[in-house]
Every structure is written in structure tokens, then in C-alpha cells.
Amino acid sequence: MSAHTPGPWSHYAARLRPQYPLRINEIHGPNGETIVRWSGFDGVGKKRTVTANARLLAAAPDLLAALDEIVSYNGGAESALNDEYVMDRARTAITKATGERA
Numbered sequence: 197m198s199a200h201t202p203g204p205w206s207h208y209a210a211r212l213r214p215q216y217p218l219r220i221n222e223i224h225g226p227n228g229e230t231i232v233r234w235s236g237f238d239g240v241g242k243k244r245t246v247t248a249n250a251r252l253l254a255a256a257p258d259l260l261a262a263l264d265e266i267v268s269y270n271g272g273a274e275s276a277l278n279d280e281y282v283m284d285r286a287r288t289a290i291t292k293a294t295g296e297r298a
Contacts, residue, residue, distance in 0.1 A: 201225045203257025208249040255293035262286040
């Protein structure tokens with residue numbers, strides 16, 4: 197397993213200046229530290245794509261934890277699918293990644 201920054205991660209976005217379309221996006225770690233920062237101009241439809249990508253990045257630790265729990269479940273992955281706690285964690289991670297209820 198790689199030594200990534202532990203979760204939870206969160207997404208932050210803001211315009212650098214209100215009069216300009218330049219936005220800054222950041223993924224923050226659990227202590228508020230910046231893990232990833234990028235900037236770019238909002239284009240038609242691009243803001244939605246950037247936001248969706250940022251959600252997916254921010255959910256990465258949660259998705260990894262949910263998958264790891266399913267794969268290493270005592271009794272196998274198929275048994276994990278019948279455990280409501282495990283499935284709730286997986287659904288929560290998917291919701292965080294997509295912005296939509298899983």
C-alpha cells in the first residue's frame with residue numbers, strides 16, 4: 197500500500213478575483229493541508245467537469261477504504277455485500293465521489 201495522505205479529503209474551489217473567470221481548486225487533507233492545487237479558467241460546461249473530477253479526487257481515500265474493506269472481509273467479498281455496515285460505507289464513498297446518492 198502506498199503512503200498517501202490519509203482521509204478524509206475535501207474539495208475547495210473559489211475564484212481568484214470575482215471579476216475574472218480564473219478559479220483555484222484544492223484538495224485538502226484531514227488537517228486542512230493542501231494535497232493538490234490547480235487553477236484554470238471556467239469555460240462552458242467546464243466548471244461542472246472540474247467539480248466532478250475534484251469530487252472524485254477528494255473521495256479517493258474513502259473509495260480505497262471501502263474497497264479494501266470489501267476485499268479483505270472475513271468470509272470473502274461476496275459475504276461483505278450482505279453486511280449493511282460495509283455496504284453503507286461503500287455507498288457513502290460513491291456518493292462523495294459522484295455527488296449523487298448511490
